[in-house]
Amino acid sequence: MSVIVQARGVVKEFAAGDERLRVLHGIDLDVRAGELMLVVGPSGCGKTTLISILAGILSATEGAVRVGGRDLAGLSSGALAAFRRETVGFIFQQYNLLPSLTAAENAAVPLVARGERLSHAEKRARAMLERLGMGPHASKQPRQLSGGQMQRVAIARALVHDPAFIVCDEPTAALDAASGRTAMELLSDAARSPGRAVVVVTHDPRIYGFADRLAMMEDGRVTDVLDDPDSIRKLVH
Amino acid sequence: MGAIAWRMLTGDRAKYLGLVFGVAFAVMLMTQQASIFVGLMLRTAAQVIDVTDADLWVMDPRIIYVEETEPLPESALWRVRSVPGVDWATPFFKALSVARAPDGRLQQVFVLGVDDATLAGAPPRMLEGSVEDLRRPGAVVIDRVGALFIWPENGTEEKGAPRPSDIGRTLEMADRRATIVGTAEASAPFTTFPVVYTRYSEALRFAPPPRKPLSYILVRAKPGEDHAALAARIEAETGLKALTWRGFAWETIRYYLQRTGIPINFGITVVLGFVIGAAVVGQTFTIFVLENLRQFGALKAMGVANGTILRMVLLQGAAIGVLGFAIGIGMAAAFFEITSRTNVDLRGFFLVWQVAAGAAVAVALIILGSALLAIRRALVLDPAVVFRS
Numbered sequence: 001m002s003v004i005v006q007a008r009g010v011v012k013e014f015a016a017g018d019e020r021l022r023v024l025h026g027i028d029l030d031v032r033a034g035e036l037m038l039v040v041g042p043s044g045c046g047k048t049t050l051i052s053i054l055a056g057i058l059s060a061t062e063g064a065v066r067v068g069g070r071d072l073a074g075l076s077s078g079a080l081a082a083f084r085r086e087t088v089g090f091i092f093q094q095y096n097l098l099p100s101l102t103a104a105e106n107a108a109v110p111l112v113a114r115g116e117r118l119s120h121a122e123k124r125a126r127a128m129l130e131r132l133g134m135g136p137h138a139s140k141q142p143r144q145l146s147g148g149q150m151q152r153v154a155i156a157r158a159l160v161h162d163p164a165f166i167v168c169d170e171p172t173a174a175l176d177a178a179s180g181r182t183a184m185e186l187l188s189d190a191a192r193s194p195g196r197a198v199v200v201v202t203h204d205p206r207i208y209g210f211a212d213r214l215a216m217m218e219d220g221r222v223t224d225v226l227d228d229p230d231s232i233r234k235l236v237h
Numbered sequence: 238m239g240a241i242a243w244r245m246l247t248g249d250r251a252k253y254l255g256l257v258f259g260v261a262f263a264v265m266l267m268t269q270q271a272s273i274f275v276g277l278m279l280r281t282a283a284q285v286i287d288v289t290d291a292d293l294w295v296m297d298p299r300i301i302y303v304e305e306t307e308p309l310p311e312s313a314l315w316r317v318r319s320v321p322g323v324d325w326a327t328p329f330f331k332a333l334s335v336a337r338a339p340d341g342r343l344q345q346v347f348v349l350g351v352d353d354a355t356l357a358g359a360p361p362r363m364l365e366g367s368v369e370d371l372r373r374p375g376a377v378v379i380d381r382v383g384a385l386f387i388w389p390e391n392g393t394e395e396k397g398a399p400r401p402s403d404i405g406r407t408l409e410m411a412d413r414r415a416t417i418v419g420t421a422e423a424s425a426p427f428t429t430f431p432v433v434y435t436r437y438s439e440a441l442r443f444a445p446p447p448r449k450p451l452s453y454i455l456v457r458a459k460p461g462e463d464h465a466a467l468a469a470r471i472e473a474e475t476g477l478k479a480l481t482w483r484g485f486a487w488e489t490i491r492y493y494l495q496r497t498g499i500p501i502n503f504g505i506t507v508v509l510g511f512v513i514g515a516a517v518v519g520q521t522f523t524i525f526v527l528e529n530l531r532q533f534g535a536l537k538a539m540g541v542a543n544g545t546i547l548r549m550v551l552l553q554g555a556a557i558g559v560l561g562f563a564i565g566i567g568m569a570a571a572f573f574e575i576t577s578r579t580n581v582d583l584r585g586f587f588l589v590w591q592v593a594a595g596a597a598v599a600v601a602l603i604i605l606g607s608a609l610l611a612i613r614r615a616l617v618l619d620p621a622v623v624f625r626s
């Protein structure tokens with residue numbers, strides 16, 4: 001099975017006053033095509049920092065990151081932005097939808113960012129919303145939608161440009177159990193596509209069952225990667 | 238991403254209208270106040286501006302503004318006429334007098350005496366009657382609003398009914414009877430006194446008799462003659478002071494600016510109008526950008542480049558600025574259009590295009606400034622912040 005995301009010896013340091021705070025201590029991780037990987041661990045262990053580096057939002061202090069065969073080291077900020085436009089789909093805990101745009105316009109943003117005309121992009125976005133069961137809400141603004149519906153718009157936005165890599169930071173934290181399940185079902189469906197991988201950072205044990213593999217982090221290190229459903233299920237209890 | 242920027246702006250109708258009208262209000266405040274100020278300053282030079290026949294004004298060297306007359310000897314007229322380049326030169330009389338209406342009402346008036354032979358200096362915009370009627374003995378032309386001051390009971394245009402003619406009414410000035418033969422539109426003088434036009438020889442009898450009667454000499458240059466050069470030549474050859482009408486108008490305005498407190502006080506109001514307007518525009522737009530900072534962060538995370546973000550904000554600023562400016566200018570123009578018709582005290586005030594242009598530049602600079610200031614935070618924004626709740 002091919003590897004979409006490959007991290008080798010990734011170290012991240014932040015400047016904290018005169019000191020340098022090391023947050024990631026040499027991470028090795030592969031995310032394979034067609035899989036949904038969960039990343040779990042205590043608060044502050046570096047999960048968000050890790051996926052930010054994998055998605056090309058932050059640069060690693062040391063180590064190598066390859067995504068979709070592309071080496072992220074040494075890319076300029078403009079090249080990184082282009083990489084994110086082409087290759088990455090984002091889902092945030094706070095949805096981060098543009099409040100004055102409709103659901104369809106919001107979902108169309110990644111296409112427009114790649115140079116498509118809004119009217120054309122919006123048609124494709126509507127089709128995507130339709131597939132996610134959001135067809136009837138495509139013309140509504142975010143404030144007219146529930147949290148679960150907003151997150152589905154965000155998922156449509158992450159999928160609309162067919163990216164190879166989708167990153168989600170706590171996508172279910174603000175959702176009730178049923179909406180959380182729906183969101184995860186959609187994400188796990190999305191991961192089934194052969195050229196794509198999905199990484200989900202979560203604190204929510206209710207969704208562990210959706211993981212193909214589950215990476216456990218502690219204090220800036222990946223301590224274990226579980227890949228059999230039984231041991232993942234044991235973690236929940 | 239221009240379309241997205243546009244939708245970010247217009248998607249929230251209430252906020253969008255709030256922004257546009259914030260700018261519109263500011264523009265209206267700036268242009269209306271500044272235009273009234275300019276209009277007020279022009280009023281100080283009203284009588285210079287109204288004499289459209291003259292290229293140059295010649296006067297006693299001690300005169301520094303039009304209200305202060307320092308009469309010349311009659312011989313000055315001949316000396317000016319003999320300067321090469323002078324096409325014609327005519328006497329112009331200006332004095333304050335008191336007019337008494339037949340019912341005993343008293344009113345201070347400006348008496349302007351124009352050349353008996355040519356009527357040079359007569360009002361250019363006659364509403365009723367003809368300038369030529371001034372040739373009749375005791376004839377005067379009065380300005381429209383001045384007549385309203387003296388005979389208010391005859392109604393104003395406000396009440397809709399056409400005002401009965403003023404022709405044939407009589408006034409008494411310096412114990413002599415004057416008959417009104419016409420009304421004219423005159424620029425409102427700073428003091429708002431009525432303006433009474435008559436011939437030079439009549440004027441001498443309608444005002445307290447001066448020691449020397451010649452207030453000003455109006456000069457027309459020969460065709461092709463450079464006005465400034467001719468003024469210098471007249472000054473050199475006669476020892477009198479000669480100014481182009483523009484120069485005299487400016488000297489008069491400058492006098493009021495420097496010597497009286499009114500322009501200073503009003504100037505402060507104008508400056509305040511500009512400052513408040515600028516603050517409103519800057520504030521509204523800065524808040525708009527800052528409110529969207531998180532959205533811009535999310536767009537950056539999704540791969541929208543900094544240059545694109547910058548263009549989006551500038552587009553939003555331009556849209557608000559252009560629309561707000563258009564509406565604000567429209568409101569200011571409507572204000573002057575309505576007040577100049579319904580309120581005699583505000584007649585002659587208009588939207589000065591230089592003020593409108595100044596406001597346009599001000600709005601553009603303020604929006605550009607606040608856009609760049611606010612967007613700086615989005616440009617240095619670490620896109621990773623959007624992952625934090």
Ligand SMILES: Nc1ncnc2c1ncn2[C@@H]1O[C@H](COP(=O)(O)OP(=O)(O)OP(=O)(O)O)[C@@H](O)[C@H]1O
Nearest residue numbers: 014015016021023042043044045046047048049050
């Ligand atoms: N820009 C930064 N500058 C300095 N320190 C940072 C910065 N970003 C993160 N950190 C620190 O790095 C560590 C890891 O942060 P990170 O957000 O990756 O943790 P996390 O595992 O996502 O935590 P949580 O579960 O609470 O979201 C924390 O101690 C945090 O304070």
Ligand SMILES: [Mg+2]
Nearest residue numbers: 047048049169
């Ligand atoms: Mg986190």
